[in-house]
Amino acid sequence: MQRLYQTLIMAKELTSREENYSQWYNDLVIKADLAENSAVRGSMVIKPYGFAIWEKMQSVLDGMFKDTGHQNAYFPLFIPKSFFSKEADHVEGFAKECAVVTHYRLKNSEDGGVVVDEDAKLEEELIVRPTSETIIWDTYRNWIQSYRDLPLLINQWANVVRWEMRTRLFLRTAEFLWQEGHTAHETKEEAIKETELILDVYGDFAEKWMGMPVLKGVKSAKERFAGAVETYCIEALMQDGKALQAGTSHFLGQNFAKAFDVKYVSKENKLEHVWATSWGVSTRLMGALVMAHSDDNGLVLPPKLAPIQVVIVPIYRKQEQLDAVTEKVDPIINALKAKGISVKFDDRDTYKPGFKFAEWELKGVPVRLAIGPRDLENGTVEVARRDTLEKEVLQMEDIEEKIAHLLEQIQENIFQKALNFRDENTFRVDSWEEFEAKIEQGGFVWAHWDGTDETEQIIKEKTKATIRLIPIDGKQEVGKCIYSGNVSEQRVVFAKAY
RNA sequence: CGGGGUAUGGCCCAGUCCGGUUAAGGCGCCUGCUUUGGGAGCAGGAGAUCGCAAGUUCGAAUCUUGCUACCCCGACCA
Known part of the structure; x- marks a missing residue:
């Protein structure tokens, strides 16, 4: 049915997330x-x-x-x-x-360049x-x-x-x-x-x-x-x-x-x-x-913000084959555009399909279609999705409907994936040892804080973690500050931050 | 702003320690032919005042000083 087409080729081009x-x-x-x-x-x-x-x-x-x-x-x-x-x-x-901004004019310098004209000093400086x-x-x-x-x-x-x-x-x-x-x-x-x-x-x-x-x-x-x-x-x-x-x-x-x-x-x-x-x-x-x-193969863009949502790569040997493919592709492009989907037909003759696949993957285009002689014979099109790196061969009928649906699925999937990641990396901790360990590991750490600047500062110095936010509708839950042990009325979210 | 590192054709880089012919290689680029369902092959070709500026020297990519930019670590901050 569906198969993964991820290769190791990209590793040569892009540093992996794990590596650095x-x-x-x-x-x-x-x-x-x-x-x-x-x-x-x-x-x-x-x-x-x-x-x-x-x-x-x-x-x-x-x-x-x-x-x-x-x-x-x-x-x-x-x-x-x-x-x-x-x-x-x-x-x-x-x-x-x-x-x-302190000056409003330059003047020629002796060496042929320009220097600030000290006579053109602003009365009041501008920020x-x-x-x-x-x-x-x-x-x-x-x-x-x-x-x-x-x-x-x-x-x-x-x-x-x-x-x-x-x-x-x-x-x-x-x-x-x-x-x-x-x-x-x-x-x-x-x-x-x-x-x-x-x-x-x-x-x-x-x-x-x-x-x-x-x-x-x-x-x-x-x-x-x-x-x-x-x-x-x-x-x-x-x-x-x-x-x-x-x-x-x-x-x-x-x-x-x-x-x-x-x-x-x-x-x-x-x-x-x-x-x-x-x-x-x-x-x-x-x-x-x-x-x-994004992943180790490049950018992964949500369909709703991708400049190009669908890229079509023709597979061909001779000009006649490209013509035949183009003939099939034109109505697909029109049908997709009619649905408000942005499409690029990559008919550059100067690159091979494999190169194009890798390039559009790097640029995060959500969906890629490949159409070649085999598809013309069978009335099919190869559809690859960027988020999961899966591809499958679909019948060409109503392809625009299928693509529109796929784009929605991708949008939903990457959100879910990010949400799952966040859930897996969100922790509730109640002891200082556990706090240090989880902060070191990375993620959102929900912990009690006594509400003072001093404690916040010490925690930052010791762990590099800052209070990212105090939840607005956070459950009121009385507890003890993770550091000082003083009374706290609700958990706040700590993390190391950009 | 403090500490460390880097800078050589568009990109990655050798050469710098120990100054001395024409600055080597790979990718990319151009031309031609063969190729095209996962980053093509062969042949030929173009492209560098060695980050910038001074200095030392008969001679500087190489040594000295200053400057600029980028990367990493810290402080600061969105």
Whole structure:
């Protein structure tokens, strides 16, 4: 019936996960043509194939934001330095990683190059945005006067810069692409509701589109966004047992409204500060996507986000045979396209089928069809699925129906597989010895914590594990802190993280 | 930002210790023929101011100094 066609050939091309997980990731991002390093430290070039995936993510998320009442806008890249000193926690959080523009002109140097023109020093230095709260809240002050102007629900797609010491393609780059939502509300309750709504949007996107199961919760005070009252997050588990924060949604309270003096007149004719939220996901999701599903043969993409969902490889010797195959393939392409499935017919004459198989596998195309003389004779087509590496020969009738169904199955299967992996690597522990062992092993560890920064810090120093989140609807369960033995009201999730 | 490593055609790399003809090999690329159901074979060909900049020397891929980028480990952070 079905047979596996996995070969060992790929091992020569790609480091295996077992051998060196981070090397595997680096190799994969480069070899699957997603991105490469650029001439500037920590900055990457996102290549067309990688960008196509990001564009799909953008388009889906953008639709979800609009469906929940948000509008897009664009705020500037540069932020006056003075804005940064207005919200104390925020400054402290970002000051150490800001790129600063000090001059606005170059001039020719004696050796034929260019140098900064010292005469063109800026009156006030500009910060390249690490995030846009400050410039946005400075702007909102003018936009908001009455309760009638609320809620203000804005999102922007932008690049931001955080001068990171250590960078990795997609996971942590000095410049990255993201969306940042910034909303203003009349009441605290409404703002919290918004924060939670977006967390659900992120969770749905991760699970239904990326096929990546996530835990939802709030951050501990130590892990909270600088300037937030509460940070909500989604956390996913990567195949090496490390957690990855995939999205955050912040309840900002009135911190920024107060810092930037954003007030509205209520129905009762009282002057009040507005309540705020901000939330974002970034190109880091690309890294999450790669690590969540891919294998030693290359990328495994969820059909819903794959730029190419089906690739068709013709098998032939002579031109006449290619013509005959093409004749059969054309209606299949049309039928698939009519169902909204993206198809590529790989009729390059310069590569052999075996090479093409390996290449599309590396690039994670969910379904591959191969059609050759044998199929023409039998009215069949060979169908291979990327997630399980199985292939089978199917009758050509209603092939588009079968493929559409298969794509759904693949989407479901990779989610299940990731979910099973997470279940197998989730532990409840009640002793320090067990805690250390499980953290070392990797995975999510549910354990009691006494709620103090001190304990959290010591645990981090001893085990490198951090509190990934405090579950939102976690069962209240009284216990003893894993480290201090003090009383705890619920378990929190620990893991080593990216 | 601290410690360690690396940089030689598009890619992987030999040569560097101990300076001395034309910088070797593999992959890829180009041309031709044969091939095409799991990364094809043969023949011919093109492609390198040896990361960048100074210095030492009759002579530098090789020695010295500075700079830049990348990788690994730590601190920091999404």
